[in-house]
Amino acid sequence: MVQTPIRTVxxxxxxxxxxxxxxxxxxxxxxxxxxxxIYPTFRTLYxxxxxxxxxxxxxxxxxxxxxxxxxxxxxxxxxxxxxILWIIVxxxxxxxxxLGLAMVLNTEVKFDRFLKVAYYLPLVLATVVAALVWxxxxxxxxxxxxxxxxxxxxxxxxxxxxxxGDPNLAIWxxxxxxxxxxxGYVMILYxxxxxxxxxxxxxxAKMDGAEGWTLFxxxxxxxxxxxxxxxxxxxxxxxxxxFDMVNIMTRGGPFDSSNVLANYMYLSFEDYxxxxxxxxxxxxxxxxxxxxxxYLREVMRQEEGQ
Amino acid sequence: MKKWLxxxxxxxxxxxxxxxxxxxxxxxxxxxxxxxxxxVRKFDEEQVARFQKAYPGINVTHNTVxxxxxxxxxxTYLASDNPPDVLTWxxxxxxxxxxxxxxxxxxxxVWQKNGWTKAFPKGMQxxxxxxxxxxxxxxxxxxxxxxYRKDIFAKLGLKEAQTWTQFLGLCDSLNxxxxxxxxxxxxxxxxxxxxxxxxxxxxxxxxxxxxxxDGKIPYTDARVRRVFTYWRQLLDKKCFNDDAAxxxxxxxxxxxxxxxxGMYLMGDFIRDQWKDGLxxxxxxxxxFPIIDSKQPxxxxxxxxGYFLPAKAxxxxxxxxxxxxxxxxxxxxxxxxxxxxxxxxSDVDASLYAAKPQIGKAQKTIIDRADAIxxxxxxxxxxxxxxxxxxxxxxxxxxxSQLDAILKRLEAARARIFx
Numbered sequence: 001m002v003q004t005p006i007r008t009v010x011x012x013x014x015x016x017x018x019x020x021x022x023x024x025x026x027x028x029x030x031x032x033x034x035x036x037x038i039y040p041t042f043r044t045l046y047x048x049x050x051x052x053x054x055x056x057x058x059x060x061x062x063x064x065x066x067x068x069x070x071x072x073x074x075x076x077x078x079x080x081x082x083x084i085l086w087i088i089v090x091x092x093x094x095x096x097x098x099l100g101l102a103m104v105l106n107t108e109v110k111f112d113r114f115l116k117v118a119y120y121l122p123l124v125l126a127t128v129v130a131a132l133v134w135x136x137x138x139x140x141x142x143x144x145x146x147x148x149x150x151x152x153x154x155x156x157x158x159x160x161x162x163x164x165g166d167p168n169l170a171i172w173x174x175x176x177x178x179x180x181x182x183x184g185y186v187m188i189l190y191x192x193x194x195x196x197x198x199x200x201x202x203x204x205a206k207m208d209g210a211e212g213w214t215l216f217x218x219x220x221x222x223x224x225x226x227x228x229x230x231x232x233x234x235x236x237x238x239x240x241x242x243f244d245m246v247n248i249m250t251r252g253g254p255f256d257s258s259n260v261l262a263n264y265m266y267l268s269f270e271d272y273x274x275x276x277x278x279x280x281x282x283x284x285x286x287x288x289x290x291x292x293x294x295y296l297r298e299v300m301r302q303e304e305g306q
Numbered sequence: 307m308k309k310w311l312x313x314x315x316x317x318x319x320x321x322x323x324x325x326x327x328x329x330x331x332x333x334x335x336x337x338x339x340x341x342x343x344x345x346v347r348k349f350d351e352e353q354v355a356r357f358q359k360a361y362p363g364i365n366v367t368h369n370t371v372x373x374x375x376x377x378x379x380x381x382t383y384l385a386s387d388n389p390p391d392v393l394t395w396x397x398x399x400x401x402x403x404x405x406x407x408x409x410x411x412x413x414x415x416v417w418q419k420n421g422w423t424k425a426f427p428k429g430m431q432x433x434x435x436x437x438x439x440x441x442x443x444x445x446x447x448x449x450x451x452x453x454y455r456k457d458i459f460a461k462l463g464l465k466e467a468q469t470w471t472q473f474l475g476l477c478d479s480l481n482x483x484x485x486x487x488x489x490x491x492x493x494x495x496x497x498x499x500x501x502x503x504x505x506x507x508x509x510x511x512x513x514x515x516x517x518x519x520d521g522k523i524p525y526t527d528a529r530v531r532r533v534f535t536y537w538r539q540l541l542d543k544k545c546f547n548d549d550a551a552x553x554x555x556x557x558x559x560x561x562x563x564x565x566x567x568g569m570y571l572m573g574d575f576i577r578d579q580w581k582d583g584l585x586x587x588x589x590x591x592x593x594f595p596i597i598d599s600k601q602p603x604x605x606x607x608x609x610x611g612y613f614l615p616a617k618a619x620x621x622x623x624x625x626x627x628x629x630x631x632x633x634x635x636x637x638x639x640x641x642x643x644x645x646x647x648x649x650x651s652d653v654d655a656s657l658y659a660a661k662p663q664i665g666k667a668q669k670t671i672i673d674r675a676d677a678i679x680x681x682x683x684x685x686x687x688x689x690x691x692x693x694x695x696x697x698x699x700x701x702x703x704x705x706s707q708l709d710a711i712l713k714r715l716e717a718a719r720a721r722i723f724x
Binding site for chain 1 (some may be wrong): 384403405692
């Protein structure tokens with residue numbers, strides 16, 4: 001009876017010490033995080049309500065004017081439509097291709113190591129390099145790989161195709177190059193996922209007569225569900241982040257036909273429209289937040305499950 | 307006696323030496339430059355080295371920043387409490403954007419001390435002032451013209467065009483010979499600014515053009531619309547390469563060096579695209595053809611130079627640096643090494659004679675000009691320039707969209723210049 005309060009004090013003391021220890025370990029990263037992430041986030045929110053042009057002097061507060069303009073202006077509309085196209089393509093094409101490759105390479109295939117590396121290699125390449133290779137080497141109308149190949153069937157007319165210069169083609173060409181890069185990434189994620197699929201369960205299913213498509217459809221794919229969620233969310237976030245491919249290959253042109261939000265934001269910064277660019281950043285942030293929420297929830301659920 | 311004299315003499319010499327060091331400045335100097343192109347960079351380093359030799363007391367830090375990146379970075383420099391002491395920059399609207407906010411130091415004393423008011427022509431002096439004060443000093447400029455393959459022209463018996471009709475004729479002849487008449491690369495938009503500037507100045511005169519770039523005239527004005535009818539004639543005759551939007555300006559120049567294109571509206575820096583001295587036998591230029599002979603003639607001659615941030619920590623050293631950079635000797639070195647036009651009128655004329663293109667440009671373009679423009683993206687607001695040039699690019703793809711395009715440009719103008 002007498003000892004109880006002492007123990008409580010001890011416990012409190014210990015809890016406090018523990019807190020102190022944790023805090024002192026966290027202090028440095030927290031400080032860095034505050035300076036480099038939290039402060040800039042709020043600063044951007046604030047700037048999005050101004051018409052600041054990057055020069056010293058008083059900053060004009062304009063309320064929601066930037067956002068009103070965003071909605072009415074064509075470059076923003078085109079950018080957001082292109083971002084949506086990008087998302088739709090990204091959660092379907094590289095995802096299924098990557099899954100297909102993973103399924104094939106997970107079985108006993110000759111040269112599977114080489115093939116895995118080969119498919120993954122584009123991702124190792126810096127995006128800027130990949131973008132330049134596609135813009136200069138593949139899509140270039142006069143000497144690009146694609147038109148030279150098409151010329152075998154179409155003759156000289158092929159050299160007239162402007163993969164990046166035609167406003168109707170540009171965004172598809174850029175997304176095409178981005179898909180090429182993404183497939184290997186998705187493949188690796190699924191390959192890792194397939195390693196966790198319980199072989200005994202599959203064995204049992206085979207005993208019950210499931211094979212081929214049925215085995216995949218009703219056994220493997222459902223068991224890959226957590227991976228699929230992550231792949232889809234990553235694809236969406238990558239689509240929203242898409243910037244370097246667009247900036248290098250087309251700069252969003254011709255006349256914004258291949259622009260995306262991140263690149264439009266960057267070009268606005270270049271025009272010294274800091275406030276306006278900040279408002280694009282806020283929109284992008286808001287959209288990303290929704291998907292990041294799903295992603296984190298899925299990751300946390302998996303970690304708790306283990 | 308002798309010893310005493312020696313000591314006295316020594317003291318005098320030492321004193322004079324000390325005084326000289328004082329006059330030549332001491333301490334630090336930070337110079338940020340946008341001269342990132344190889345040739346320019348080499349010259350830039352040389353001029354800093356020469357300055358350093360003349361002023362050994364000053365410790366110069368020279369930073370070279372990529373030309374495009376510099377345009378954004380400069381705002382960060384100016385926002386800082388400790389900016390670089392000397393910055394490269396562009397005359398015109400781009401300079402006014404800073405000077406009107408009091409971000410550029412008054413360098414009237416540098417102009418006076420170095421006698422520049424006598425050495426620079428009036429036009430250049432006006433270009434260097436803001437609200438009557440000197441804030442800028444020009445160090446070089448170049449001209450824009452229609453560049454052409456003179457070997458191809460000679461083979462086809464073609465002549466430089468003086469008038470619009472002759473120009474259209476060149477277009478037909480080259481097309482008939484299977485050569486793309488006019489090249490341009492609009493991936494980075496700005497080459498189209500040159501087309502708009504020249505057409506507008508030729509059709510409506512330079513005064514109208516400056517009013518437009520100053521935001522005083524709506525883009526929906528019938529006179530602006532008329533400019534595009536001339537542009538349209540070139541499109542209808544298929545004068546331009548049809549892959550312009552896929553190419554940057556150098557890609558398009560490569561088509562010309564390969565002998566597949568005839569003409570290119572460009573600044574004189576196009577010369578650097580020719581290697582091994584081939585430009586001597588292949589490259590020549592003529593003044594943009596006259597459309598309305600009643601209009602005064604405006605030309606494009608973008609001017610580059612220097613200014614000092616108002617908060618420059620080593621202002622006195624910076625002024626010494628400017629005095630050297632824009633001095634006669636250094637500018638003559640620039641003419642010799644870079645083939646630049648020097649804005650000073652007292653530059654040794656024999657140097658120009660050694661570069662035939664400079665003589666030709668002076669005689670046929672600059673001396674005949676009634677007005678000089680800086681270029682679309684330097685004369686107007688940067689955002690307006692970008693929206694405008696995007697509009698020009700769209701016009702070249704879809705000329706039928708002209709009305710919608712002009713309406714959009716007008717909406718932007720009304721907002722930006724409110």
